Amino acid sequence: MERQRVRLVDSLRGFSLFGILLANLLIFQYGMFGKDLISFYNLSDFNFGSYKFIQVFVEGTFMPIFTFLFGYSLIKLVESIREKGRKSRWFLVRRFLMLLTLGLLHSTYIWEGDILTFYGGIGFFLFFFINRKPKTLIIWGIVLLLLITVTGYGKYEETEKEKTITASYVEKTTDIYKNGTYSEIKDHRNNGEDPLTAMFDEDTIPSFFIILLLPFVIAPLFLFGMAAAKLNIFAKPKEERNSYFKYMLIFIPLGLILKIIGHLAEKSDWASIGVMSGGPILALGYMAAFAYLFSSHSQALPFRAFESVGKLSLTNYIMQSVICTTIFYGYGLGLFGNFGTFNSILIGVVIFAIQCFISTMYLKKFKRGPLELLLRIVTNFSWNGRVKTK
Numbered sequence: 001m002e003r004q005r006v007r008l009v010d011s012l013r014g015f016s017l018f019g020i021l022l023a024n025l026l027i028f029q030y031g032m033f034g035k036d037l038i039s040f041y042n043l044s045d046f047n048f049g050s051y052k053f054i055q056v057f058v059e060g061t062f063m064p065i066f067t068f069l070f071g072y073s074l075i076k077l078v079e080s081i082r083e084k085g086r087k088s089r090w091f092l093v094r095r096f097l098m099l100l101t102l103g104l105l106h107s108t109y110i111w112e113g114d115i116l117t118f119y120g121g122i123g124f125f126l127f128f129f130i131n132r133k134p135k136t137l138i139i140w141g142i143v144l145l146l147l148i149t150v151t152g153y154g155k156y157e158e159t160e161k162e163k164t165i166t167a168s169y170v171e172k173t174t175d176i177y178k179n180g181t182y183s184e185i186k187d188h189r190n191n192g193e194d195p196l197t198a199m200f201d202e203d204t205i206p207s208f209f210i211i212l213l214l215p216f217v218i219a220p221l222f223l224f225g226m227a228a229a230k231l232n233i234f235a236k237p238k239e240e241r242n243s244y245f246k247y248m249l250i251f252i253p254l255g256l257i258l259k260i261i262g263h264l265a266e267k268s269d270w271a272s273i274g275v276m277s278g279g280p281i282l283a284l285g286y287m288a289a290f291a292y293l294f295s296s297h298s299q300a301l302p303f304r305a306f307e308s309v310g311k312l313s314l315t316n317y318i319m320q321s322v323i324c325t326t327i328f329y330g331y332g333l334g335l336f337g338n339f340g341t342f343n344s345i346l347i348g349v350v351i352f353a354i355q356c357f358i359s360t361m362y363l364k365k366f367k368r369g370p371l372e373l374l375l376r377i378v379t380n381f382s383w384n385g386r387v388k389t390k
Helices: 007-030 045-057 062-083 089-109 116-129 134-151 160-179 182-190 195-200 202-230 241-264 271-297 301-311 313-328 341-363 370-380
Strands: none
Touching: 007 045, 007 062, 007 271, 007 301, 007 313, 007 341, 045 241, 045 341, 062 089, 062 116, 062 202, 062 271, 089 116, 089 182, 089 313, 089 370, 116 134, 116 202, 134 202, 134 271, 160 182, 160 195, 202 271, 241 271, 271 301, 301 313, 301 341, 313 341, 313 370
């Protein structure tokens, strides 16, 4: 008998996918490097305001929610396997390797903004924490968060060489992604000519150091999610309602203040601290607010729609890439670079609404999505996707 899914967690996962889509639309439309060189695209004041809205309220905040839930689900998976008398190690190894494989296929053939490869890779790092107590996980999470805050102090000025390389790459990317064929776009994405290759030069060591730190920016949310699962948080939303409200009032204002300071004072020594620490903190606030509303309105249509998308999160994540690359790339509608950030928000809402509808209809006939079933088959090493009781 399979353990019952935590509805709030599925609904939160769907909610996070909505935010991830809105944030990723900046990359779909402007490219991985173009989204941070937005002046190249000469946005109107209205579209620039929409761009800043996404940066403050969405970007760097919804991915940590998804990360938190990855850690949460990891512990629940381990508990489920152990309840059947099996050791979890090889189940997890297969799962992480499959995520790595799906991520590599996704980034090579569809879109460069993949996160599955990162999740599969960091999963092996999480082995060291699976058997730790909740208190230990929380302490490690706080320590890593503080470490990132400290190392984020100071500003890094790009060299003229770096600026030239990035601007040239963005210009070339815009032309190819907007007008190129599928093969041309794939070759450009995978040929290793992006500005990151310059980070191996001796004058770009600081920026390469920042790239190395990125996994540790996300790691605290994995650990907090694992601790939450061990404490069985989210299992009884109505009983935890007051706690959600308290955390919402603390983390949302704090996260927003940090992110706003980070974006308003981009050239200050504190900017990176605000952006890097503000995102995860705001994520905790969003989760608390969502859980607070869910605790009294769990049967409302929006929450049930989010839940449906969340149950099919892997399939829906990949489909977002397929849909959006078709809209923006040359082998589709070719709207790359000139669609507008406000319009991208609107199209994001439409795409997600369609995913909500299709996911709800799909789950009336099937229990799992195609990619969810594939991952389950590989993880459990069983054609029916079930863990054999020992």
